[in-house]
Amino acid sequence: MPPAARRTREIASTRDDILAAAERAFARTGYEATTMQDLAREAGYTVPSLYAYFDGKQELYDAVWSRLDDERAQVFDTIMPSGLRFSQRVEFMLARQLELTERRRGAVEIRMASPQRHGKRRATHFDGMVQRWARWLRRVAEPGDLGATSLDDAATALVGVMNAFFLRWMARDVATGLAVKAPLITELFLSGITGRRR
Amino acid sequence: MPPAARRTREIASTRDDILAAAERAFARTGYEATTMQDLAREAGYTVPSLYAYFDGKQELYDAVWSRLDDERAQVFDTIMPSGLRFSQRVEFMLARQLELTERRRGAVEIRMASPQRHGKRRATHFDGMVQRWARWLRRVAEPGDLGATSLDDAATALVGVMNAFFLRWMARDVATGLAVKAPLITELFLSGITGRRR
Amino acid sequence: MPPAARRTREIASTRDDILAAAERAFARTGYEATTMQDLAREAGYTVPSLYAYFDGKQELYDAVWSRLDDERAQVFDTIMPSGLRFSQRVEFMLARQLELTERRRGAVEIRMASPQRHGKRRATHFDGMVQRWARWLRRVAEPGDLGATSLDDAATALVGVMNAFFLRWMARDVATGLAVKAPLITELFLSGITGRRR
Amino acid sequence: MPPAARRTREIASTRDDILAAAERAFARTGYEATTMQDLAREAGYTVPSLYAYFDGKQELYDAVWSRLDDERAQVFDTIMPSGLRFSQRVEFMLARQLELTERRRGAVEIRMASPQRHGKRRATHFDGMVQRWARWLRRVAEPGDLGATSLDDAATALVGVMNAFFLRWMARDVATGLAVKAPLITELFLSGITGRRR
DNA sequence: AATGAATGAGATTTCATTCAT
DNA sequence: TATGAATGAAATCTCATTCAT
Numbered sequence: 001m002p003p004a005a006r007r008t009r010e011i012a013s014t015r016d017d018i019l020a021a022a023e024r025a026f027a028r029t030g031y032e033a034t035t036m037q038d039l040a041r042e043a044g045y046t047v048p049s050l051y052a053y054f055d056g057k058q059e060l061y062d063a064v065w066s067r068l069d070d071e072r073a074q075v076f077d078t079i080m081p082s083g084l085r086f087s088q089r090v091e092f093m094l095a096r097q098l099e100l101t102e103r104r105r106g107a108v109e110i111r112m113a114s115p116q117r118h119g120k121r122r123a124t125h126f127d128g129m130v131q132r133w134a135r136w137l138r139r140v141a142e143p144g145d146l147g148a149t150s151l152d153d154a155a156t157a158l159v160g161v162m163n164a165f166f167l168r169w170m171a172r173d174v175a176t177g178l179a180v181k182a183p184l185i186t187e188l189f190l191s192g193i194t195g196r197r198r
Numbered sequence: 199m200p201p202a203a204r205r206t207r208e209i210a211s212t213r214d215d216i217l218a219a220a221e222r223a224f225a226r227t228g229y230e231a232t233t234m235q236d237l238a239r240e241a242g243y244t245v246p247s248l249y250a251y252f253d254g255k256q257e258l259y260d261a262v263w264s265r266l267d268d269e270r271a272q273v274f275d276t277i278m279p280s281g282l283r284f285s286q287r288v289e290f291m292l293a294r295q296l297e298l299t300e301r302r303r304g305a306v307e308i309r310m311a312s313p314q315r316h317g318k319r320r321a322t323h324f325d326g327m328v329q330r331w332a333r334w335l336r337r338v339a340e341p342g343d344l345g346a347t348s349l350d351d352a353a354t355a356l357v358g359v360m361n362a363f364f365l366r367w368m369a370r371d372v373a374t375g376l377a378v379k380a381p382l383i384t385e386l387f388l389s390g391i392t393g394r395r396r
Numbered sequence: 397m398p399p400a401a402r403r404t405r406e407i408a409s410t411r412d413d414i415l416a417a418a419e420r421a422f423a424r425t426g427y428e429a430t431t432m433q434d435l436a437r438e439a440g441y442t443v444p445s446l447y448a449y450f451d452g453k454q455e456l457y458d459a460v461w462s463r464l465d466d467e468r469a470q471v472f473d474t475i476m477p478s479g480l481r482f483s484q485r486v487e488f489m490l491a492r493q494l495e496l497t498e499r500r501r502g503a504v505e506i507r508m509a510s511p512q513r514h515g516k517r518r519a520t521h522f523d524g525m526v527q528r529w530a531r532w533l534r535r536v537a538e539p540g541d542l543g544a545t546s547l548d549d550a551a552t553a554l555v556g557v558m559n560a561f562f563l564r565w566m567a568r569d570v571a572t573g574l575a576v577k578a579p580l581i582t583e584l585f586l587s588g589i590t591g592r593r594r
Numbered sequence: 595m596p597p598a599a600r601r602t603r604e605i606a607s608t609r610d611d612i613l614a615a616a617e618r619a620f621a622r623t624g625y626e627a628t629t630m631q632d633l634a635r636e637a638g639y640t641v642p643s644l645y646a647y648f649d650g651k652q653e654l655y656d657a658v659w660s661r662l663d664d665e666r667a668q669v670f671d672t673i674m675p676s677g678l679r680f681s682q683r684v685e686f687m688l689a690r691q692l693e694l695t696e697r698r699r700g701a702v703e704i705r706m707a708s709p710q711r712h713g714k715r716r717a718t719h720f721d722g723m724v725q726r727w728a729r730w731l732r733r734v735a736e737p738g739d740l741g742a743t744s745l746d747d748a749a750t751a752l753v754g755v756m757n758a759f760f761l762r763w764m765a766r767d768v769a770t771g772l773a774v775k776a777p778l779i780t781e782l783f784l785s786g787i788t789g790r791r792r
Numbered sequence: 793a794a795t796g797a798a799t800g801a802g803a804t805t806t807c808a809t810t811c812a813t
Numbered sequence: 814t815a816t817g818a819a820t821g822a823a824a825t826c827t828c829a830t831t832c833a834t
Binding site: 057 | 805
């Protein structure tokens, strides 16, 4: 590998280390309460070093979420086993997304509550999730799969139920698995509480 | 009314004015970004005056949420029309809760994302909501109403879908009504996307 | 005096105290090398208190010069004894200006070397002085008083010689008087080195 | 040329390149506001490289002025055409000095306002100029040339008027020539505003 | 009860300088 | 010789909180 390329790789790797540390730190205490000092300590650098890799606290914060969002987008592009029915596809994708959520739980939680640049709000982030799921549903749903429900309402309900189980899990049983709830969430999403098969 | 009693009433009223102002201010900019100066200006007092009524910023913040939580608890105690079926009861309570949410939208949104004293977290607040709804469901549901779904899972799904529609509304159409979504949410909760009656 | 008026006076007086202290501090070490800490110590306040009276370091700095410039403008409006010849008028005004300069020597010196808002420079400040003297000369000079010299060139020469004697005085003999040089400067200005009467 | 000698020459040349760049940079933004980064960029080196040639920022700054002062001293040693009268000599030297000033305008302006190590002051630099001109005047003036004016006062006036025209030129018409003012300055210096020949 | 004034503590950011390679 | 990386030290500015009036 030529030196220039190695250099580039090293920088990227350092940036990534810092981002991972920042994700932990922000997840622990939130944006405002996390100081540059905290971020530096978590990353194993001094504060001025962080400024060599990122332009400031806000930029670091933004970069943390970009990284997370990119990863989530990638999961949406996971190739699905062929021959699945709609309900199986939903369950499959739910499981994948929940796995990611589980792995990055702290970040995901804070992500929901983030002040974002230009005053965008939590609601905006939520709406983004809804729209991503809506796009996905359009891709995989066949006529009749959504019953009489609009794409938008379906995506809203799905994200809602999923988030609810995530938050309950965060509050109560982080030690256990989250992705195992995928079948339950799928059923509630498709058939509600009464329509569930015994 | 004796002077002492009037004094007590006045104090309570002033405290309430301050809390209402604080709710607006916190809803606008969040906990950290809202300064005591902001709170005082919004309330029409000077900063030291606020300290005469509350012990500090954190206490003010906590009191804001207590007030909101109390109000929500009261809504749960609203007397329901008699003779309603389960689905009608759910829809009725959803409508009442959504009305409150609509009225206090800003505060409710921030409430979800609040750093709290002693590291309690957003997830904890969510879990509180789930448990309150679970208690309510136990009171109003008759055998069979929840199908094969546990009380806890049912409450989780309900709060999830409700929150989802609230957030979507915040992101997109605050100008319109939120409570009108109560029937839709009820159906999605009970029958999922496929089981909905045409 | 009504309380409100007294309050206003107190604030003005405090601001003035701070400005006087800032003038001393800036004169000692220049703009950049003078810290808010230095300014606060010199004024007998803490740093945050300074921020209650001025918006920041640059504003303080600007205010110092405004104060000085105002005072200099006032000197230009001093009423002159009547019946003076042109040379006597020049000498009179030079003496008054030099007295002010002497009193505020440090500030005046730094004033010449100041980075100013928006990148204006020392030259700009100098040009301002030239133009003020030019206006004054137009007011007091009668036809023939300036010989063949344009108003602008005359003012330039006058400010140049005056400044030169000020700087030499700063470098060598601050202990003595500066205003006593007014007659000499007047002669050099009017007649040059050779034309001087014995 | 032996290698060692070439090396020495190379080092001297590199130092000079760096100084020229530093002069530009300092002239643009002043001492404090110019960072080592700025200096390195202007010179086409990296920051640590600058440290290989100079001991630090202050040393670089000092070296810039030494270079300028040396050059000015050299101009004072320019051989003058023979047979000139005093006024012609003054005009000749003024023209040469103004040419240098014009070429290095930015540096010269900053030079006047330079904080120097050990608290030497701007006034000191001015006084240095006065003394150099005084030495030169003593060399070229013959009895009677200065009229009744002392050498010191004459030099002071000369430097003052010269500086004044320089600063006015900086403020107003950098695009035009400065050295053309030499005759005017000479006349004002010798005969003042009234004594000028038509 | 209400407030003007003041401040301790701390946050982000910048920069000259060093050092291993 | 040249440089990428790292950092100690410091500067400006903000804010919750106190206290005398």
